[in-house]
Amino acid sequence: MLSFLSRRLFVAFCVCVTVSALSFALMFLSGDPAIAIAGAGGRAEDAEAIRIAYGFDRPLIVQYLDWIGSAVTGDLGQSIYFNLPVTEIIGNRVGVTLTLGFISFLVALAVAVPLGIAAALRPNGWIDRIALIIAVSGQAIPSFWLGLMAIVVFGVWYGMVPISGAESWQGFILPVIVLSYYAVPELMRITRSGMIDVLATDYVRAARAKGLPMHLVISRHALRNAVLPLVSLAAVQLGQLLSGSIVIESVFALNGLGRLAWESLLRSDLPVVQAIILVLSLLYVLLTTCADILNAVLDPRLRGAT
Amino acid sequence: MTEATMETTRPSAWRKMLGNTGVMIGGTLLAVIVAIAVLAPVLAPHDPLAQDLTRRLLPPFWHDRAVPEHILGTDHLGRDYLSRMIHGARVSLGVGLGVILVSGAIGITLGLLAGYFGGWIDMVISFAITTRLSLPIVLVALAAVALGGASLTTLITVLGLLLWDRFAVVTRAAAQGLRHQEFIMGLRAIGASRARILFLEILPNMRATILVVVSLEVANVILLEAALSFLGLGVRPPTPSWGLMIAEGRDNILFDPWLIALPGSALCLLVLAVNLFGDGLRDITGPARK
Numbered sequence: 125m126l127s128f129l130s131r132r133l134f135v136a137f138c139v140c141v142t143v144s145a146l147s148f149a150l151m152f153l154s155g156d157p158a159i160a161i162a163g164a165g166g167r168a169e170d171a172e173a174i175r176i177a178y179g180f181d182r183p184l185i186v187q188y189l190d191w192i193g194s195a196v197t198g199d200l201g202q203s204i205y206f207n208l209p210v211t212e213i214i215g216n217r218v219g220v221t222l223t224l225g226f227i228s229f230l231v232a233l234a235v236a237v238p239l240g241i242a243a244a245l246r247p248n249g250w251i252d253r254i255a256l257i258i259a260v261s262g263q264a265i266p267s268f269w270l271g272l273m274a275i276v277v278f279g280v281w282y283g284m285v286p287i288s289g290a291e292s293w294q295g296f297i298l299p300v301i302v303l304s305y306y307a308v309p310e311l312m313r314i315t316r317s318g319m320i321d322v323l324a325t326d327y328v329r330a331a332r333a334k335g336l337p338m339h340l341v342i343s344r345h346a347l348r349n350a351v352l353p354l355v356s357l358a359a360v361q362l363g364q365l366l367s368g369s370i371v372i373e374s375v376f377a378l379n380g381l382g383r384l385a386w387e388s389l390l391r392s393d394l395p396v397v398q399a400i401i402l403v404l405s406l407l408y409v410l411l412t413t414c415a416d417i418l419n420a421v422l423d424p425r426l427r428g429a430t
Numbered sequence: 431m432t433e434a435t436m437e438t439t440r441p442s443a444w445r446k447m448l449g450n451t452g453v454m455i456g457g458t459l460l461a462v463i464v465a466i467a468v469l470a471p472v473l474a475p476h477d478p479l480a481q482d483l484t485r486r487l488l489p490p491f492w493h494d495r496a497v498p499e500h501i502l503g504t505d506h507l508g509r510d511y512l513s514r515m516i517h518g519a520r521v522s523l524g525v526g527l528g529v530i531l532v533s534g535a536i537g538i539t540l541g542l543l544a545g546y547f548g549g550w551i552d553m554v555i556s557f558a559i560t561t562r563l564s565l566p567i568v569l570v571a572l573a574a575v576a577l578g579g580a581s582l583t584t585l586i587t588v589l590g591l592l593l594w595d596r597f598a599v600v601t602r603a604a605a606q607g608l609r610h611q612e613f614i615m616g617l618r619a620i621g622a623s624r625a626r627i628l629f630l631e632i633l634p635n636m637r638a639t640i641l642v643v644v645s646l647e648v649a650n651v652i653l654l655e656a657a658l659s660f661l662g663l664g665v666r667p668p669t670p671s672w673g674l675m676i677a678e679g680r681d682n683i684l685f686d687p688w689l690i691a692l693p694g695s696a697l698c699l700l701v702l703a704v705n706l707f708g709d710g711l712r713d714i715t716g717p718a719r720k
Contacts, residue, residue: 135560142561150573264702266653268660269676269694276687360563367566371657385569386661389576397573404566412564 128420128427136413140406144195147401148188151394200399205391210399214381218403221373221380225366228300232307232365233358239308240315241342244323255316259309267368271302271375299376303369307361314357318350325349352423359415363408446714453714456706463700467519475499476510478517478670483508490688502692505675506682511689514670515696521671522700525586525655526648532590534644537597542628544598545605555598562595571654572663580666585658589651600643604636638715645708649701656697672697 158175175181179190191201200210243252278284278298285297322328323346331341370382377383381400388396420427448454466473482504489495490503490511497503502511544555574588608614609632617627656673658664665671667678672693679689 135557138557139561139564142557143564146561146565150570150577260702260705263649263705264698266656266660266673266694266697266701268657269690269697272676272680272683272690273687273694276683276690280684280687363564368568370566370568370572371661374661382569386572389573389663397569401566401569401573404569405564408564408566 125420125427129417132413132416132420136409139409143405143409144192144402145188147398147405148191150401151398152184195399195402200402201395203388203393203396205388205393205396210395213384213396214399214403217379217381217384220378221366221369221382224296224299224303224369224373224378224380225362227296228303228365228369229307229358229362231300232304232311232361235304236308236311237315237354240312241319241347243312244316244319245338247320252316255312258305259313262305262309267302267306268371268375270305271298271372274298274302275376295376295378299369299372299378302375303365303372306368307365310357311354311361314353315350318353319346322346322350348422352419355419355422356412356415359411363404363411366407367404450710450714452706452710454710456703456708456710459699459703460707463519463703464523466516467523470516470520474510474513474516475501476513478509478513479668481507481509487682487686487689489686490692503688505678505689509668511692514675515672515692517670518672518675518693518696519700521582521665521669522652522655522697525582525589525665526651528586529589529593529651529655530644530648532587533592533594533647534597534640536590537594538601538633538640540594541598541601541603542605542632545602546609546628546632548606548609552602555602559595559598562592565592567592568654568657571658572661575658575663580663582665582669585655585664589654593647593651593654596647597640597643600639601636604639605632608632608635638711642708642712642715645704645711649704649708652697652701652704 158171158178158180179187182190194201198211200214202208203210203213206213239251239255239258243249243255246252275298285294319342328341328346331345332338336344367382369380370386372378373380373383374386381404385397385400388394388400476499485497485500485504486506486508488497488500488504488508491501493503500510500512502515505511505514540555540558544552571588571592574592575585578584578588614627614631617631622631655664655671656676659671659673660677662677665674667674675693676690679686679693682689
C-alpha cells in the first residue's frame with residue numbers, strides 16, 4: 125500500500141508541476157504579454173513600462189520560478205484590472221462554483237445510481253430505454269443552449285424561477301438541473317454495466333439462492349463491488365463539473381470562477397486567467413488522486429497495478 | 431483463399447451497416463447535412479452576410495408577420511436566417527473535420543508509439559495524457575484562442591492540439607493488443623522497418639476503432655466550437671456559426687426565442703446524427719455492448 129501510495133503521489137506531483145508550467149506558458153502564447161496587457165491601442169512606451177513593472181524582461185525560467193514560488197505560499201499575483209491580489213478575487217468567487225458543482229454532482233449521483241441499478245436489473249426494459257434516451261439526448265444538446273431554452277420556458281414563459289443571478293437559492297435551480305443533466309449519462313452507464321457484471325457473479329447467485337431478498341443482495345453484496353469503477357468516474361465528473369461550469373455560469377449570470385475567467389480573458393487580465401487554470405487543474409489532480417487511493421483502499425488488488 | 435475471404439467479409443460488413451438503424455438514420459441525416467454544407471452557396475436563398483436594416487428581426491414562417499422571401503426570418507441586422515443556418519453547417523463541419531485531422535494525427539501517432547514500444551516511451555506518453563486530462567479544456571481553449579488571435583485557423587489549431595487524448599488512449603490500447611500478434615512477430619523476424627510495421631501493418635488493423643473515435647470526437651469538437659463561439663471567443667462575426675448565432679440571438683431572447691431555438695436545434699440534429707452513426711459503427715465493429 126505504501127509503495128502504491130508513494131508512486132501515485134509522485135505522478136500527481138509531476139502532473140502538478142507540468143500543469144503549472146503550462147498555465148504559466150499560456151501567458152506567452154500571444155508573443156509578448158506586455159503588449160497583450162497594454163491592449164490593442166497601447167503605445168510602445170506603455171508596453172515597455174508594463175514589461176518592467178511585471179518583470180517580463182527577466183529570463184522565462186526566473187519568472188516561472190518566481191511565480192510558482194509565490195503560488196506555493198498562496199500568492200497568485202496581482203490582478204491587472206482590479207489591482208487586488210488574485211487569491212482574494214478567486215476566494216470571493218470560488219464559493220459559487222463549488223456550490224454549483226457539488227450540488228449538481230449530488231443531484232447527478234442521486235439520479236444516475238438508482239437509474240443505473242434499475243436499468244441493470246432489467247436490461248432493455250422500459251427504465252433502461254428511458255435511461256438510453258436521456259443519455260443520447262444529453263450527448264447531443266449543447267449545455268448553453270439547454271440553459272437558454274430553460275430560461276425561456278421556465279423563467280420567461282412561466283416565471284417559475286429567476287432569469288439570472290444567484291441572489292436567492294432559486295437562482296441555482298436551473299443551473300443545477302442543466303449541469304447535472306450532463307453528468308448523469310456517464311455515471312448511469314458505468315453503474316449499469318458494473319451492476320450487470322456483478323449480478324452475473326457466483327456470489328450474487330449464491331446470495332439469491334439462500335433466499336436473501338433482492339434489495340439486500342444489491343445493497344450488501346452487489347453495489348459495493350459495482351461501485352469501484354464509479355468512484356474513478358465520479359472524481360473525473362466532479363472535476364469536469366467544476367471546470368465546465370464556465371459556460372453555464374455565463375448563461376445564468378452566476379458570479380463564479382468560470383465567469384471570472386471569461387471576463388478576465390475579455391479584459392486581458394492574464395494573471396487571473398492563469399491562476400484559475402492552475403487552481404482548476406490542481407483540483408482535478410487532487411480529485412483523481414483521491415479517487416485512485418480510495419479505490420486501492422476498497423480493492424486491494426489494484427495496489428499492485430500502476 | 432484470400433479472395434474468398436474478401437468476398438465473404440466485405441458484403442457482410444455492408445449488410446451489417448444497412449441492418450443497423452443507428453448507422454442508417456445517423457448516416458442519412460449526416461449525408462443530408464454534409465450535402466447542405468457543400469452546396470451552401472447554391473442552396474442559400476440570400477447572401478448570409480448581406481444586412482438589411484429595414485427588415486430586422488422578421489419572424490419565421492409560422493408567425494403572422496412572416497415574409498415569404500425570408501422563410502426563417504431575419505436576425506437583428508436583417509440578415510436572412512435560413513441562409514445563415516445553411517452556411518453555419520459549413521463552419522461546424524469544417525471545424526470538426528479540421529480539428530480531427532490535427533488531433534487525430536497527434537493522438538494516433540502518440541498512441542501507436544506508446545502501445546507498440548512500451549517502456550519509458552509509454553511512460554512519457556501516458557504522463558502526457560494524464561496531464562492533458564487535468565487541464566480545464568474549455569478554459570484553456572478560450573484563453574489560447576483569445577491570446578493566439580481569433581481566426582478560424584487558430585481555433586482549429588488550438589482545439590487540435592488539445593483534443594488528441596481520446597485518440598491516444600484508444601490507439602495505445604489497440605497497439606498493445608496487436609504488438610504480440612504472430613503476424614507482427616513475423617514481420618519483425620523478416621526485418622521489416624519499425625515505421626512499416628507501425629503505419630502499414632498495425633495502423634490499418636485498427637481503422638474500425640479509429641473510425642469510432644473520429645465520430646465521437648467530431649461530435650465533441652462541434653459542441654466545443656459552438657460553446658467557444660457562444661462565449662465570443664471562437665468563430666468571429668460576421669461568419670455564420672450556429673454557436674455565434676445563439677449568442678447574437680440572446681439579447682432578443684424575450685420576444686424572439688426562435689432566434690436561439692433554430693440554430694440550437696440544428697446543432698442538436700448534427701451532433702445526434704454523428705453520435706448515432708458512431709454508436710452504430712461501434713455496435714457493428716466492436717465487441718457486444720453491455
